[in-house]
Amino acid sequence: MASQQIYLGVIGVGGVGTAFLQQLSKLPNAPSLILLARSSQTLLAPTPSYSPAIPAADWATASSAPSITTSGTLSPAEVISYLSSAPGRSVLVDNTSDPKLASAYPDFLKAGISIVTPNKKAFSSDLLLWKDIFASAAAGKALVYHESTVGAGLPVLSTLRDLVATGDEVTRIEGVFSGTLSFLFNTFAPVSASGPSANWSDVVSQAKELGYTEPDPRDDLNGMDVARKLTILARIAGLEVESPDSFPIESLIPAELASLPATSEGVTEFMTRLHEFDGQMATLKEEAEKAGKVVRYVGSVDVGKKEVKVGLQQFPKDSAIAGLKGSDNIISFYTKRYGSNPLIVQGAGAGGDVTAMGVTADLIKVLERL
Numbered sequence: 001m002a003s004q005q006i007y008l009g010v011i012g013v014g015g016v017g018t019a020f021l022q023q024l025s026k027l028p029n030a031p032s033l034i035l036l037a038r039s040s041q042t043l044l045a046p047t048p049s050y051s052p053a054i055p056a057a058d059w060a061t062a063s064s065a066p067s068i069t070t071s072g073t074l075s076p077a078e079v080i081s082y083l084s085s086a087p088g089r090s091v092l093v094d095n096t097s098d099p100k101l102a103s104a105y106p107d108f109l110k111a112g113i114s115i116v117t118p119n120k121k122a123f124s125s126d127l128l129l130w131k132d133i134f135a136s137a138a139a140g141k142a143l144v145y146h147e148s149t150v151g152a153g154l155p156v157l158s159t160l161r162d163l164v165a166t167g168d169e170v171t172r173i174e175g176v177f178s179g180t181l182s183f184l185f186n187t188f189a190p191v192s193a194s195g196p197s198a199n200w201s202d203v204v205s206q207a208k209e210l211g212y213t214e215p216d217p218r219d220d221l222n223g224m225d226v227a228r229k230l231t232i233l234a235r236i237a238g239l240e241v242e243s244p245d246s247f248p249i250e251s252l253i254p255a256e257l258a259s260l261p262a263t264s265e266g267v268t269e270f271m272t273r274l275h276e277f278d279g280q281m282a283t284l285k286e287e288a289e290k291a292g293k294v295v296r297y298v299g300s301v302d303v304g305k306k307e308v309k310v311g312l313q314q315f316p317k318d319s320a321i322a323g324l325k326g327s328d329n330i331i332s333f334y335t336k337r338y339g340s341n342p343l344i345v346q347g348a349g350a351g352g353d354v355t356a357m358g359v360t361a362d363l364i365k366v367l368e369r370l
């Protein structure tokens, strides 16, 4: 099958989507980009020839090319209809965090359209959707890869799937799973401080500007992003976690700001008012300092006890977790084979380029395996 033309639809051209398109434009034997969408606009290669393709490197100017059709937002059903009529196998790359698109993955897969995505929503919502996704992939003979949903481009899911597939017994997974929260605490409460200490709210703004946060940064600060990642890991390790609300999650959102709406106006008001609560985070930092430690946001899955934990913990200053830099994640897999020395994956856990790397590498796997 590898020599046949494969057709590609890409939805989302934000931090990750833009970096992905750059990487796609440099791939030898790249699939033919026939659909490219953002929230308000869709570019399509003309039917019925599905040619010429949209130029991945120059997509921003392609909308004015007479050969490209433009349209408003398409529904998932319309995207499925367009992609499944292409004259070859097709793949959807979802670079959004849209839950509606995510819940339509089973329909894409049943129609034979493979999915590659860093969007956590489909894999960390109801357990039924998780099961439907993999059953639909089998029914449609389609593939689904989502490495960048945990640890961005770091080989976290492929490592865990390999451990499970080769018969190892994973007993515990623990570490730092958020690039944003890693950056926030490494910057706000470093092991050795030099110069004046940063305000929590200023560091949150920096993390957003650097492209580490979710489109709504409150999804990082409320612990839900980490809870979603642990839900995905727990399910791959064999636990039937019903949803990311099935276990307690420690939120870093000040109570006074918790009821702001989940809209772009809500994000703006949250970011504007966050500085009023800098003192709360400073207190957490000082409490750890008094104990000669630093505070970090961590998570764990205990497979034997069927227990998932997400929240703040104090760590000795000479520990691996305390010494992380930048947006680094660290993920330790404790297994029967590896004994008391865990298999550890560490490196940047957020940012457009490193996340897109995981998406592009998944796409390459799909192209090889379709």
Ligand SMILES: NC(=O)C1=CN([C@@H]2O[C@H](COP(=O)(O)OP(=O)(O)OC[C@H]3O[C@@H](n4cnc5c(N)ncnc54)[C@H](OP(=O)(O)O)[C@@H]3O)[C@@H](O)[C@H]2O)C=CC1
Binding pocket: 011, 012, 013, 014, 015, 016, 017, 037, 038, 039, 040, 073, 095, 096, 097, 098, 101, 118, 119, 120, 148, 149, 152, 179, 211, 212, 213, 214, 215, 349, 350, 351, 352, 355
């Ligand atoms: N940033 C990171 O470090 C990481 C991100 N991820 C995941 O990658 C995904 C993308 O993140 P990121 O690039 O940072 O987010 P951005 O907010 O930068 O970009 C999101 C993109 O999705 C588009 N979009 C949103 N909803 C829709 C919709 N319904 N239909 C069409 N397009 C839509 C937006 O359109 P418009 O341009 O019109 O606003 C935008 O282009 C998220 O799921 C995130 O969780 C995973 C790992 C790391």
Ligand SMILES: N[C@@H](CC=O)C(=O)O
Binding pocket: 148, 149, 150, 151, 152, 177, 178, 179, 180, 181, 212, 213, 214, 220, 225, 349, 350, 351
């Ligand atoms: N917002 C997330 C992005 C990657 O999943 C994070 O900070 O880890």
Ligand code: NA
Binding pocket: 147, 148, 149, 150, 151, 152, 153, 154, 155, 156, 157, 358
């Ligand atoms: Na990953």
